[in-house]
Amino acid sequence: MATVQKDRSMLLQKEMIANHFARLEQAPETGEKVVYTFVPGNLTELIRSFGALPMLPEINALQSGMRKQSGDYIAEAERAGHSEDVCTYVKCDIGMMRSGNIGPGGTKLPKPDLLLLSYTGCYTFMKWFELLREEYQCPTVMFHVPYQGDGVLEPEHRRYMLRQLREQVIPALEKVTGRRYDEDRLREHLVRSARAEDDLVAVLQAGKLRPSPIDGYFGTVYYVGPIFSAFRGTEEGVEYYRALREEVDERAALGLGPVTPDGPLNDQKYRLVVEGPPNWTSFRDFWKMFSDERAVVVASTYTKVGGTYDFGFRHDPADPLGTLADYCSGCYTNLNLPSRIDMLVRYIHEYQADGFLINSVKSCNSFSAGQLMILREVEKRTGIPGAFIESDLVDPRYFSAANIKNRLESYFQMIDARRLGKTA
Amino acid sequence: MATRGEDAGRQALTRAAVVDRAREIYDDLDFGVVRQWLAEHPGGKAGGYLPVYAPREVLHACGFLPVGIHGGGDRLEIIRGDAFYQSYICHLPRSVIELAQSGRLDMLSAVLFPSTCDVIRNLSGMWKLLYPDVYVRYIDVPQTPDPGAAVDFWAGELERLARDLGDVSGHEPGDDELRQSIALYNDVRAMVRTLYAVRQERPWDVPTEELYLLLRAGESLPPEEFIALARGYLAAVEAEPRRPRDNSRVVIVGAFCEQPPLGLIKSIERAGCYIVDDDFLLGNRFLTHDVPLDGDPLRALAAAFVRNDQHTSVLYEIDPLGKRRLMRDRVAAAHAHGVIFATPSFCDPALLDQPMLRAGAEDAGIPCIAFKYAENSGQFQQFREQAGTFSDSIKLWGAA
Amino acid sequence: MSCVVGIDLGSTTTKALILDERGEVLGRGITNSRSNYDLAAAVAKTEAFINARFSLVEQQAAGTDAAGVVGRLRRAFVMEQLLHQLRHLEQLMLAEVDASAPRELTAAFHVALTEICRQITAEEEQRFKQPPMLRSDFFRDAVGSAFMRIAEQIGDPNGVSFDRLVGMYDKCIIRVENEPLALDFRDHIGTALRRVGNPPGLVDAVEYAVVKDLDPRATVGTGYGRARLPFPKEQIRSEILCHGLGAHAMFPGTRTVLDIGGQDTKAIQVDSEGIVTNFQMNDRCAAGCGRYLGYIADEMNLGLHELGPLAEQSKRCVKINSTCTVFAGAELRERLSLGEKREDILAGLHRAIVIRSMSLLARSGGVSDEFTFTGGVAKNAAAVHAIRDLVQENYGQRTLNISPESIYTGALGAALFAHRMAA
Structure with a gap:
């Protein structure tokens, strides 16, 4: 094996991630709210502006893959009836959850207070959070990002997204966190x-x-x-x-x-x-x-x-x-x-x-x-x-x-x- | 047996004649009825749509004959289509490409690609590149039943579609024309609902093979002709009643996009299962209620979609208990005994939904089996055996 | 005399090919690939050198009385190699009996095994006297069926049974295949010469060939197992490049190459120099490869070589949808149970696997003129028929090249790379 890169950025990243997962693990005690969402179309700034912590299931799945845990998790999900044909991120996530929800870094992962279904560029996202909702029985909010079918963001699509943010996503975050939307923040x-x-x-x-x-x-x-x-x-x-x-x-x-x-x-x-x-x-x-x-x-x-x-x-x-x-x-x-x-x-x-x-x-x-x-x-x-x-x-x-x-x-x-x- | 129909005289068709006509349309991969319609309607256009839901009213009002593109089934040899798809992608898009690359879809001036899944979505981009002269639109339906934002968004999409299609055909419809088309498709949906209701009541009189062929014919026939053919069929059914058998009643779930080969439907029925509800060709009855004909027609159509209570894998389920309840509700509504999950291989929507639906069914004590197929599956032995065993076991243990 | 060697380590067979200084083919050798890749390469190479020396014999004997006897000498040589291996097999089996068989059966075992080997030897001697008949030259294939047949006759159900004899054979045949044996030209050419009566002209030609110094100046390896060859990296080339260059050397007008081998299918585009400009290989799934036909042959209880001719008798090709090796057997049985004829099903199967390769060809850039078809499946007339039709239907008229030596395409390309290195 080659030597591990010891660049400052690498060390910083490790520390950031470790701190974040420690905070996530503590969330049930500290009362910090946890919002699950997806990498594409993640509304991290908005989530953070409500003082909530984002968690991204794809990142957990890929980390499980890198740490050679994904094979067992996928097998677990397939045993539970998930098809061998479908996305392995989903099966890895569900298998991990069924195996005690210990994250790839070894910390216990908190349950979501909100599933923010940012429906961006991937059909499977929709099913993924429908499946997680079955397990967690927690509030779920859909944010539909229209696909750029014609290669541009059309003004009507932008207006539709803005309305969903104002009328659906922000109220859902307000309800879960108990905080008002703070645009300056x-x-x-x-x-x-x-x-x-x-x-x-x-x-x-x-x-x-x-x-x-x-x-x-x-x-x-x-x-x-x-x-x-x-x-x-x-x-x-x-x-x-x-x-x-x-x-x-x-x-x-x-x-x-x-x-x-x-x-x-x-x-x-x-x-x-x-x-x-x-x-x-x-x-x-x-x-x-x-x-x-x-x-x-x-x-x-x-x-x-x-x-x-x-x-x-x-x-x-x-x-x-x-x-x-x-x-x-x-x-x-x-x-x-x-x-x-x-x-x-x-x-x-x-x-x-x-x-x-x-x-x-x-x-x-x-x-x-x-x-x-x-x-x-x-x-x-x-x-x-x-x-x-x-x-x-x-x-x-x-x-x-x-x-x-x-x-x-x-x-x-x-x-x-x-x-x-x-x-x- | 057929005497009553003959007594009625005039031009009443026999059941066999209706079914043969439908089968002929189904078998014709060159879309002869569409080509004929174009020949008889100078200035008319043909507009294709892929599964599951596309607003056919808008195509129709803009002077298009709406044509459902459901692949080539087991009747088409795939030579060019496989060059576009890896082995782990479902079969439908390769047969659609094959149809197009072999010139069988060259009569289409527009093709609509609904937001069924990412495979059909991406096919819209491929179509833009392969057929730059064809109007291509990805139909991104709203995913939340929000009467404000979702209706506004969808009405805007429909307006845009009507404008674009109007540009293609040279005929942008006025409100009255839109209303007429909506009314016509209200009739089509009412007819489909009637057919489903009769089959549910007397599945021995309406074998699903026949119903399916009729509905497939409806995917390329002009709406009025479909309605006439279906009326003829219903009349023939009344004229030629059949005797019930001791079959089990099942609901087929998962076959809403890539269509099963006809042999699969036949195998299930012959194995002793009456299909009393299904999601084949779901787009033709996606809207469960009539679209109101007053007010702004496209807003009315948009509102009807958003208010709609069709629950399917291709739409977000806002009710947290919705997936759990769906099979129980459908089985109850259809007075069925069990559910067969018949799913195309590699179909993301159906396969990702299945664990939730199945858990709900099993919680409610509903017997289930599941198998996968491809539109060109060539062997039915295993389906026949599974469906036969399923039917026997239902009978053995008593209806749920 | 200097030469170069190309070795193609494929998933089912290993091929070696030798070129002389002018780039002309001097010899070819082939063996079944085995777990020991080094040995497979060595065996194929030895074979190729033997053939190279026979080429020299032929060259020397050309025009003399001896020319007519070279073919017989070659058969004698092959038989001597076989008998040598058989003797080794016998020794291994007898030793194995002593080491592991129940004490009370040892003597009977010795008698039975010695008898089987004696009978095989006699059969081979007899066979040599008959006109030549085609059969596999691989030792396992040549001896295996005779061993089974004789063992069945002399096996004693209550003592040294058929099963015991076969068990002993199975144990030892692998060792015969995996041990380096003295099978070279020098080792057996003398006895082979004696067997054909030492004709004077031939003796001189053989002496010339024996002493001729064949000095490999460069060796290049290719094929699926190439990474396991004990060669430095510079001496390894991808089979894509080798197939492209080999096909170009066989048919200089080649622009598109299709190779359907046991485990993979390759579609390759080459330019006027034989340089690969694009290629595609089958995806993870082995559907549409030669292996699929192997499954079908097993399922139908036919030899692989019998499939094509049978399919060619079809008058009505059945449409087969699945080229999945996993489902092949089930689909086949269902079709048969529906009363379809074997030849019609087989014609459909051949068309189905060729259709798979049509999509690879399309992915790689289509079929240009000329089109060269290589690999084991290119020997199958029904597959060739299907590809000819499909190319015609989809791309129009194309010259279709198939070489009888097409199995050596990769090895030829590798040898040509070696030739360039040596230049």
Whole structure:
């Protein structure tokens, strides 16, 4: 095993998460209210403005995957009648709950005081919270974020979201927390969000450099962790992204690459763009298949599921609820297929990629249905052949290392052969 | 047997003739009736919609013949469609793509993709890329039954749809035309409700295979023709009554999007189960009450959707006990003995709902079985065996 | 004389191919892949070198009286290899009897096993005198069925029974396959020559071939098991690249390659130099691969090679929806019970698996002219028939290339990469 990265940002993140989960564990005693919600379209600033603590079941599920607990949880859920065909995040979460609700960090997870069903870009979210509601019998509020079917946020859709926020979501939070909606407080959170977002975007765009000082997929899933979960709009969040940006700037100045499980990857042979979520159960092995080949990911779409910031959007304290609607609508999974293709093509050009890879996960139809069309279109528009592999989010039965390695090796060798062919 | 119908004279159709006509439409993957309608209606357009719910009234009022796109079933060989989908995605979209890529949907000027699940949602984007000349719209229905925001939102969506479709056909409908279309589809829904009621009362007289074929024909026929065909069928049913059998009465749940092959429906019935309620082609009766014909027609249609009491996997269930109660209520309403969860493989809405629905059914002491199918399943032996055993066990242990 | 070697370590068979300095094929070898990949590679390589030396014999004997005897010499050599392995098998079995059989049965066991091996030897000697007949050259295949047949005859239900004899065989055959044996050209060419009567011209040609120095200057490995080959990374190439280059070498006009192997299916696009420009492989599911046909053959109690010809007799292809290997048996039985004819079902099955590969072809960029079909399934006439029809229906007229040596496509590509390295 490689040495653990000891960057300040990493330590900060660990500490932030540990504190947050400790607070969650204590919540039944301290009386702090706990709101479950989803990463895409998470209304963290709003939840925080009511003094409540957000908890994100997808993050728990992926952490369980990384800690090799997901296989047992999924089996538990399937024994209870959940189909083998459906999303493994849901089954992992339900299995964890049925196994005592001890989180991946080892702390007891509190019951929700409110399920805030931010219905953004994923059908399964709706069923997930209907299922949790059966278990917890707690208040649930639906916040319907219309899909960008025509590739834009339509004004009527924005108005619909604003009305739901005012008429449904805020009253539900008021009722659960016993506090009145405080717009000034919300604004303060949003100011901090925008600051952290500026720093995050600088980090993401460092992928344009040669060598890239970041890995825009494997490394960046750690980088987006705080802003996608409980820490957007918090002081800790601001501090984390400031520290992260300094580190990345420093690596860039020294011409260094990112730190991978095998150590620094300074000598980069291939630059890739990746579409689709990673596999979490074999995350390090998967990453190693890239770093072994000296491949660095320069940009990815998965790192935009909890918010797309690199095309200019920032949370805007001047329009607190409107900006939340804009944010939700722009999350990657809420974009239509043509927009997703545009984004990939743009990344390939702007980040000067040699190739692109689609990791198609069985669990997630929101991502996966249509990815073969994406492959075809991106190939057509860039002239670069793409690689296509299949795995799953947290189902260890669905990660075939030999298969995936075989395809990746073939793909890298094809890029080599094409390079030689072009220069010959 | 058929004498009464003949006595009635005139042009009364036999049951077999009605069913044959419906079967012919069902079997025709080239949508001959739609093409014929277009040929007979210069300036008319055809507008497709995928499952589950699409506002057919709006298509109709804009001069479109609404056409349900329910895949190619087991009658279509998939050659091009598999190039677009991984093996873990349900079968419906690949057969829909196959239909389109083989030119069988080239008569459609518009296609609507309802918010049934993420697969159909994403197919809307694929359609935009594959068929840039076709009007494509993702139909995002409101997910909360809120009479304010939800109705306003949905009415706005319907207005936008009417405007867009009007642009395509060159005919933006006035309020009266919209009302006429709404009234016509009120009649269609009333007819479907009647058919379901008769089957529930006398399932031996209305075998589900026949009912299903009739409803499938209704997915491509002009509404008036469907109503006429259905009337003919009902008359033939009265004229040619059949004898009841000692079958069990079951409700089929989970088959609202990708449709089961006809052989599956037949297998269940032949195994000794009367299907007395189901969710096949659910879109044709999604609105459970007539849409009022006064006031702003699109607002009335929007309000009818939001007030609607159809409970299905594709809509958010606001009542915390709703999922638990649903099977009990449906079984009671249909005087059924058990529930068969017949679900397409990889169908997120149906499969994610199933544990909740099944728990509710079992709490209420309702016998259940579950199996998965694909629209092109080729073997029915296992379904027949399961349904037969189920029916026997219900009879053995007495009705619930 | 220098040469290069390409090795393709596939999931069911391992192939080796040798090229001479000019890039011409000198020899090919094939063996069944086994748990010991190193050994499979070594066996295939030995075979390829033996064939290379026979090529040299042929070259030398060309135009002389001896030319007509080379084929017989080759058969004699193969038999000597087989008898050598059989003797080894016998020794292993006898030793195993001493070590593990019940004391009271030891003597009877010795008698029975020695008798079986004697009879197999006699049969082989007899077989050699007959005109050649096609059969698998793998030792297990050649000897296994004879062993069973004879054991059944002489097994004593109350003593050394058939089951006991087969148990002993099963235990030892794996060891024969997994131990390196002296099976090289030098080891057996002398006895083989004697067996064909030492014709003078041939003796000279053989002497030339024996002493000829075949020096592999480079070796490149490929195939599914390539990561297990004890080669440095530079000497490993993906089977996609090797298949593309190999198909290009066989048919220089190739632009699209379809390979249907046992476990996977590959659709590959290549440019005018044989460089891969795009590829797709089947997803996790093995539906539509050669293995599927294997299941069907087992289910129908047929040999794999019998499926294609039977399917070709069909006049009415049954539509089969499931190419899932898991459901294959059930669907087949249901169809049979419905009274469908075997050949019609088989025609439908062949079409079904080819349809699966059509979608891979589409994903990789379609079918361009010329189109080369490789892999074990390319030997199946019904599959070829189906692919020809489907390509015609969906892409129009395309030249379809199938080489009788198509199983060596990957190994040829690997050898060509080795040739470039050595250059």
